[in-house]
Amino acid sequence: MNAPEARITRRSNLDAAQIGRTAPLPISWYFDPGWFEREMLLLFEKGPGYVGHELMVPNVGDYYTLPWTEHGKVLLRGEQGVGLLSNTCRHRQGLLLEGKGNAQNIVCPLHRWTYDLNGKLLGAPDFDPTPDCSLPKTALRNWHGLLFAGARDPTADLADFPLAADYDFSGYVFDKAIADELPFNWKNFLEIFLELYHVEAVHPGLQRWVDAGNYEWGFGSRWSYQIMGVKEELRSQISPNYTRYRDAVLAYTGGRLPKYGTVWSILYPNVMIEWYPCALVVSTLIPRGPEHTTNIVEFYYPEEVQAFERHLRPPAARPQGAVAGRRGRHRPVPLAARGRHDPPARLDPPRDGAAADGLGRLRPARPSAA
Template sequence: MSINTPTLPHSSNGTAVLGLPPSWYLDPAIFELERRVLFDGSPQFVGRSQMVPREGDYVALEGAHAGQLLVRHRGEAQLVSNVCRHRQALMLHGRGNAKRIVCPIHNWAYGLDGRQCAAPHFLENPCLHLPTSPLREWRGLLFMGDGDPAVALAALDDWPELAADGYVLDRIDQEEHDLNWKSFMEVYLEDYHVSAVHPGFRTFVNQDELRAPQRVCCGERFFAEMVSAKWPLGSPGSPRFAEYQRLLLEVTGGEAPAYGAIWLSYFPSTLIEWYPYFNVVTRYTPLSPERTQLTSQYYVRSDIRESRPDFVAACHAVLDEVTSEDHDASVRLHQGRRSLWKQGIEWQGPYQEPMEQGLQHFHDFLRTAAKG
């Protein structure tokens, strides 16, 4: 009895190209290496420029940036510590507009540039200024840390679909999961799982473009892919997608949307998604080899948010459906890897080309970074 062995993709030196072994998801030593060489100082998503549109606007941040303020000062968005230098109280909550940052406990006050300007009943100003961090902007998204996203993502300059002017913040989700951080990033870097995992989404988008991606772009620190919506829209694959597709046709006036989905993975910690009239930005913060914090910000085009709350709710519903399906798939992957790792087994599987080309690009990035 003969068995047909599939042809595996090979590297330039003739060896088979394989995915990462289980240890890369569970070994504490590898986790610490990733934190040091990938995350320390790397670009970290903070928020959108539109969150602070006017001079003096501020937003008290949560999640990975808890204890910091996003402020608009002298026309520029920047981060300022939100913790008083006197007795370490958290000073501002929510969002608003202010000329100064004032601690509600002892009235110590600071300018929006972080410089201390008042300390009641002190003979002299202690000049204990608040730390500040400059930010870099790409298409309205704000990042702190080393590197310039406008340079790193310059190859996407001719993708007009990525413009998100006129979008407003609609929802923020913050969660922690018992999974390795890469498990979340990877499901957005390959199309191979879509037909099995996403019954609603797979019938919404053009499946031919999933099997043979037509529009992709990659650079040293990113991978991007765009897929069209199936047109005419097909039979919905789930009740939530049935409602979403019905309302989408109303919003577009019966016209095909410009795209079905765009995914941009900006390594190592940021996922940016575009859907018709929606933009989602998620930051991954690794806490341990098996625990990750996710902070997701959902933005909606302002006119749609005001005029079509029914469509906004339907879009959130389908995104929640797809996210839940991806989470369940990530859990299964993590459970399998953990079982093998505890046995000392380092299985590695081949990449399916071209549906896992983004995954391979991400793994190449990780391997290169690990070599220093």
Template sequence: MSRPSMPDTFFDSLAASVRDLSESVTLPAICYTSADFYEFEKEALYAREWLCVGREAFLENPGDFFTTRIVEEPIIVCRTLTGEVKAMSAVCQHRAMLVAEGHGNARGFVCPYHHWSYGLDGALVGAPAMGKTCDFNKADHGLPAFAVEIWNGFIFINFDRDAAPLAPRLAKVAEAIAGYDLANAEGPRPDPAPVLPWNWKVMFENNNDGYHASRLHQGPLHDFVPSAKAEFPESLPEEAGFLRFNGTLHMDASFNATQRALLPIFPGLSDEMRHRMTFANVPPSLSLVMMSDMVIYLILRPNGPESLEMDTGLLFAPGAMADPSFGHKLDMNMAATAHIIAQDMHVDELVQQGLRSRFAPRGRYSWQEGAQGQFNRWLVRRYLATRDELGAPQSSSGKDNSNPS
């Protein structure tokens, strides 16, 4: 990638977003709207960081596969005949046709265009009528493979095959959520993801914003988890994730009209964990909303500077789904959750519109927005490291890109 188009003055301005929260301001608006910045962000984050793509439970048997897409990169994730989880590009190395769509079970992947065929490990095993092509070696034309790591039952990939492991940098997060035993939690495959018309960071920030909860969501479906009971455990920007805790007014609170858990409680939860909701985050792609009886996971997949797709999944304690009344109880949870999500999405869309305005501010933070400070520190560390690696223009002409609008 060439050096970023934003001038040094823009990157210098980011320091204002990583001060103590009492002095800090939001990121410049162009971080949410600019096509140039989105291209820079692909290199700074998506080419280097671990990206969640789904659950290992989606790949129960050898040959099981699913496809996904992150920052316009089509991806296949599959279980090989030896039981290994592999991830690779879905782009045929002949003429760029996609070799797989959706999910299912296969012995390999055949490009429907010219019938080049690949094994479950991505190796090219068949290329019809290529015998007269000079110096053609099938071993040189396999599907590009990615690094894979499984964390708490979630599959992460990294386009950088030499990336440092993920789990050691998530030790604090893993310890805080260990009682959920997410590797053994159960849940259905998420429905196809909608396209959402706002920047991925608007979504990630909303997922972790304790400040708005008692205001936007005020009423009987949310008042049991007041913003005033938010806590933000310390995190370091070099770590791979961060946490937000929010105390509840009673044990085993959950989103439904009764305000109490209806489904089986995750058996490993301590009393302390049962008196709060936990928000665990592995940017840039995974956000977890954790209650005593249900976990909502959000996998964020940008597809442009002002849009994303988001896989929304649910996890439950082992055996919970076998209860004959499970569906009815879940309907009660989802009715409340859908109401809250609709409020959030309406706000997210309007925030994106506001960020396009010449009057978009670099606003100040409340103490109840501690997770935004953590997120800013995580982001800015990576933005500056990539700027230093690639270099940046020393000056700019025309509009000063450090301006928040």
């Protein structure tokens, strides 16, 4: 999809026969602690391990503690770049930093042990010589500013990802991150994210912004993307928020329609990157248990939009709108617990087939007929 006026009718590079060979996951896989432990070992401990974006700490001395680690880890920019450090003092395990800010050194509030920006212990009152116990530091990999601390190399996994230029964070700034606690399995979230079947029913504002019948799917071995075109040249908006947003975007671009309506992409198993006109959003699912997931949602905007044109932030990519949309999108999911002993339905793909192609990445192949 190269231009907003181009009509792409349900295009996907996934073999339709592959979808036809898949089956729903067993219900037990959403609730079984043993299966959950296998997923954590095989998918997450061996995954890319996204931790944040370098825009969280744009200047030397900037720090940002990771709330989903209970602030036990901190991103910190030193003279040599961004590092991921332990945020607990080596002396009595006191919390060193909290939230975000800027510091010349890291000073423990309990006993004034002092570390430099690389985690090296510089001084410890009444200790002579100074103990040799620096803060543990984790090596990071960088893809377009996204930072990863896991076993997999995201630059290799995304080497053939064709939309890298659309996720260029140059000129963007970090606004904020929010944590949404979800009372269901992480796969429930992805099963909705990885299909377009729900868009018109669940997103009353977005459904008039994007054309859910004009889309393109793309799949690689470790990623997929979903592009949706703009709907009817944005002429008809039923939501006041989207009406104001449309008018602001067209004024900002001199009347030019956006390149896309939206782009939703995923680096498996759990990092989602969303493109909207004048916004980029990164969401990361952190499984806490079979029936508890934390979703960390980060918001990035062009610098001039963040500073002067905040009305240009898309409703779907504003903190309050994003959380409301995600909660609304998944409201029925906790009720699945009531049917955990029911046999899964044997459903063929919907008639608009490719709208749900992404589900094929989460589902096993059906046994072949004898």
